[in-house]
Amino acid sequence: MNTKSCFSVNMDPYRAGVEIGEQLADINPEVIFLFSSIHYKGSPELLEAIYDELGSNDLVLIGNTSDGFFEQHKVGNIGVAALAINTDNTIKWHLTLEPGAEKDPEGATKRCLENLRQACSTDPALYFIATDFKTNATRITTAIQETTSVPVVGGFAADDFQKKGCFIYANRQVTTDHIVMLAAEGPLAYDICCANQQHPLGETGIVTECDDKLVRTIDNIPAMAFVEKQLGKPFTSVDKGMVTLELTSKNGENTVRCIRVPDLDDSGSAELFGSIEEGSTVRICLTPPEMIISDIKNIAGRLSKLPFKPKAALIISCAGRKSVLKDGLKFEPQEILKGCPELKSLVGYPSFGEFGPLKSVDGYEKTIFHNMTSVILTIGMKDNEE
DSSP: OEEEEEEEOOSSHHHHHHHHHHHHGGGOOSEEEEEEEGGGTTOTHHHHHHHHHHOOTTOEEEEEEESSEEETTEEESSSEEEEEEEOTTSSEEEEEEEEOTTTOHHHHHHHHHHHHHHHOSSOOSEEEEEEOTTSOHHHHHHHHHHHOOSOEEEEEOOOSSSOSOOOEEETTEEESSEEEEEEEESSEEEEEEEEOOOEEEEEEEEEEEEETTEEEEETTEEHHHHHHHHHTSOOOGGGTTTSEEEEEOTTSOEEEEEEEOOTTOOSOOEEESSOOOTTOEEEEEEOOHHHHHHHHHHHHHHGGGOSSOOOEEEEEEEHHHHHHSTTTTSHHHHHHHHHOTTOOEEEEEEESOEEEEEEETTEEEEEEEESSOEEEEEEEEOGGGO
8 A cells, every 4th residue: 555645735726736636646546535625615626637637537536625634744724635545456446426415414325325335346344424514414324324334434524614615525526415435445454543532511401392403492491591501601603613512312322513503593592413302411511622632642642553554544623623722733643643653644634523433342333423523544454465
């Protein structure tokens, strides 16, 4: 496996794509993971330039816009980063996309997984997902859990925290309202870690009225009144995306959701990134910087003990973590590189939500959706395929 990462801060989309293509051409990529800030405004010229420069119609490309980017040598708010991989065709990369992320996320996800199942001759080693943040994360994870036990890693596309819109990259196509999935078929070795420690605050409550992703009341009072009571202060724009609800469903499953308050909503409702059920137990959580730092340090310290040689790392980290840390997300990639100095390349992006399984002593649990989490994927090849 040969990998390489690079970046460009050129604001002309075609020139940025040319710079990315020029830097990656020497490894003849089979697949590229591409993450850009929202400032390219969905221009297809970014992708066209990469394909023009590399001259390969077989190149597979997946990615999305985000609240900035990070790469092995650069963390920025504006620009684009890319990770290229070449395995001499040892790994087969299959990409598919389906519309309906907003209206039918469960169906679109199942169609993607069925498309990939038919494309693969065996079960893939890993899936990667990119999708629009306006979708319903709960329904996506339900579809994943019902369809496959293979880990799915990825996240929501994002913008510069305005939550106005985003774009998804799928080969030469720039789109919205789609679910895009990539399957890696072959002897891929990987490790997935989720940095997701949360600090609970105040008392628990019960969701007494909700409508899909909109929580209307908790303990029979407006949801935001409950939130502010536990916070001990008014909820401000600074708190958006950082204050989370720790949810325990009626069947005992635990998840975390960032709060998205509708800008024009005066009912006191709280909007989330995924639907929940009435009767769920909720508790307000915060993630202080010292908790983020200790969590990442612990993960970085374990990377040197992986049972394979990591060649690349991909980090999907909640944009809320970027707001909490004074230096943005510089700390996270720097610490991962420090813990695993043999890494040849690293890219990542601040997201509006993250997908990935938690790890247990028996392997990986089912894929779930996270908020205020950093999902760290390291990849390489199985020993006999090095």
